[in-house]
Amino acid sequence: MTAVVWTEKSGDLIETVAAVTVCRRHPSAERVRASVGDGGIDIRVRNGDGWTVFQVKGYTGNMTASRKSKVEHSFKRVQEYAAEVGMKIAEWNLLVPIDPTKENLVWFEELTKGAPFACGWKGRAYLDGLAAEFPDVIEYYFGDGAERLAETVRQVAAATGTLVAAERASSSAPITADGVRSGLSQLYEALNKFDPHYRYAFSVSPSLPEFPGSYKPGLVFTHAEGKEGCFVTFDVYARYAEAVRDSPITIQGVLSAPAGTDEAKALEEFHRYGAHFSRLDLGSGFVISAPGGLGGELDAGTFTVGPTVEDLAVPPRPIRLQVIDPADVVLAEVEVFLKKPTYGLGGQGMSVQAADASGFLMLRFQVDLETRAGKFDLELGDASGLHPSAILPALRVVDAMHEPNRVRLANQYGPPGNSVIEIAAPREEQENGILRLVEALQELQQHTVVQVAVPSLSELSRLDALRIIRAAAILRGEEVHVQYRGYSLVFDQDAQLEDGDHAGITGVEPLVLLLNQQPVQLGWRRFFAHEVKTTRTSRDDGKVEYRLTPSAGESFLMRFVAGEPPTESNSSE
Known part of the structure; x- marks a missing residue:
């Protein structure tokens, strides 16, 4: 030079x-x-x-x-x-x-x-x-742009010479990975010789790469093109932090969506709060200005706005999400982690996403920076496989979100601060079946060394959920009353119960539930059956079964309380 x-x-x-x-x-x-x-x-x-x-x-x-x-x-x-x-x-x-x-x-x-x-x-x-x-x-x-272009063409020609020669070779000398290594290296050097702002890397894959991919320091632009079976991907990296300002990558076009649609709402929140959105359909007329000749006009596609890889690398900030009553008494709280905030294009608003440690509770806060008014919405994810203790705080917070309570974003430690949000769409206080179920599972965990996990709520029947809730109540020492049309007791040997009507029968049996697809004995329960008829049957396995049915009416009442193991030789299953 x-x-x-x-x-x-x-x-x-x-x-x-x-x-x-x-x-x-x-x-x-x-x-x-x-x-x-x-x-x-x-x-x-x-x-x-x-x-x-x-x-x-x-x-x-x-x-x-x-x-x-x-x-x-x-x-x-x-x-x-x-x-x-x-x-x-x-x-x-x-x-x-x-x-x-x-x-x-x-x-x-x-x-x-x-x-x-x-x-x-x-x-x-x-x-x-x-x-x-x-x-x-x-x-x-x-320098002279024409000379640089000519030099690049010569470099690329030299790099592809190996590939051309291999392609023209006889079938006895097929193309191999080792045979194109040198050519690919020369092509890489040629691509990265003249651009002072960006560095280029390329790859070939049988399917379209997933976007966004894993974190890659300096990655600012990815271009993938091809057809099923062969996609060529270029990753463009900034050589230094200010490169995107010295040589900007821009997208020009008009984003629009029909009024009243979810897409229109997403665009409005993006403009006002900088909120992320995904896969908004694009019309024609969008032009991308990108380095290395990778830009151009788009005929169609989808538009997604999400966090940068640098933003994803910023550790979320822990705070306490509290529900307080009108007297500022904390009714429930859960630790959540705030991601880096986003800001609207006009600087009017701010959006922050948060989640609890389990990822079960997901929230989005939006604040108008002019009026300081805030709102939020939340979503509960799939709890399947999680431990009950991991999601109980979140469920208790959601359960308390109703009038006249309020939501407060408190410091992780010490005084809570003054970030109080009025509940934008207060709901009436209502029965929270999921909370009852998870609290019951947490109670069961205190009585077994087998790890208890939340089952798939979409697959859990109402009867199985009731069995879990009843078992937890019994283990807490409560008396549970259940209406039955029939109930079977199985003994290792004859219990000497006479067939016929009985004013009442009492006994002790194992408290067994199916947890994590396996039967788990949690303890013992004592039952009291009133106004029942018994029918004795000898089974092929040598055990004796007594079928309890109502003496009159359509059902009979049984009471269950926590019990001790039976002392007699007979036992039930």
Whole structure:
């Protein structure tokens, strides 16, 4: 690469190239666009607990009095700004393609004397070093585009030569993975030779890749195209954090949806709160401007707005979701984890998603930043397979969400704070069957070492749910009354019960339930059957069965209480 003649370049272009090369050397650098509030900072790079600041000037030739005055203003402003916002400056540098004269150094030392941070003059030699380190930046901004294109074509041709040769070879020498390795490597190098902002990776798969995929640092754009059996995917990575501003990736078009539809509501919430939505059908007329020639016009497709991979990497913030009564007494609470908030396009509103640790309770809060009014909605997920204790707090919170109670977002520890949300659509207090069931399962867990899990609620019959609730009540010491039309008792040997009518029969039997697809004995229960008729039957397995049926009417009453194991040799099953 030939040396850059900085004096032949415009000041604006010099400042752009200088900023891009500094950002390439420091990929996490932040570039501050010129504005009234830029604080005299063009680029800042994290340096320990402080910042290294670059003030970039596109001057060439001499440092005139006017130019010195502008540098002095920037230096004064950066110190004022740092004091205003509490920013610690570790180092400040003037970056300009001029090597200082002795007079320049005297002026610069006088300017920076007494500064509480190190100061440096990064001149032409420094910029020449950056240019040599990142020739792709120089070629992109200062080079001949036609030459770059021709070189790319030559590289691609060389890369594909191996593939063409292999394709034309005889059938006795089929294409192999090892045979195309070199060609693919050359193709990768050619793709990544000239673009100073982005790096490209490609893959081939038999099916369309899943979007969004796993977290990949720096990934900003993915393009997949092909047909079933062969899809070619390009992943585009930012070479540095500010690349998406220096070379933006844009989508132009009009998003619309019929009034009154869920899609229209999703668009409105996206515009006002920045809320995510998925798979909104697109019409024609959308144009994507993307690097590497991967953009173009879309005829059809779907549009999804979701979190960035960087947002997904931010740990959720734990808080307490509380339901309080009119006297601010906490009725129920559950720990939930807030994701990074999103903001509407006009800055009018904010949306935050949250979930409890189990993922069973999912919430979305939306706040109008102008009126400070808030609303929320919630959704309960599939509890199948979860332990009862994992979802009980969430169910108790949902159960308490009714008039006149309110919802409060409290700090994880200490005083709760004042974030109280009125329940937007209060419901009347009602029986919560799921809560009763899960509380019963939690009670059962106290009486067995077998881990209890919440069954599939869609597959659980009403009778099985009642059996779980009754068993828990018995284990808590409550007396349970049940109407039966018939009930069987099985003994290892004859219990000496006479056939016929009885005013009452009492006995002890195991309390067994089917949990996790296996019978589990939770204890013993004593039963009391009133006004029953017994019928004795000897079974083929040597056991004796007594069938209890009503003496009169359609049913008879049985009472169950917790019992102790029988002392006699007879036992029931």
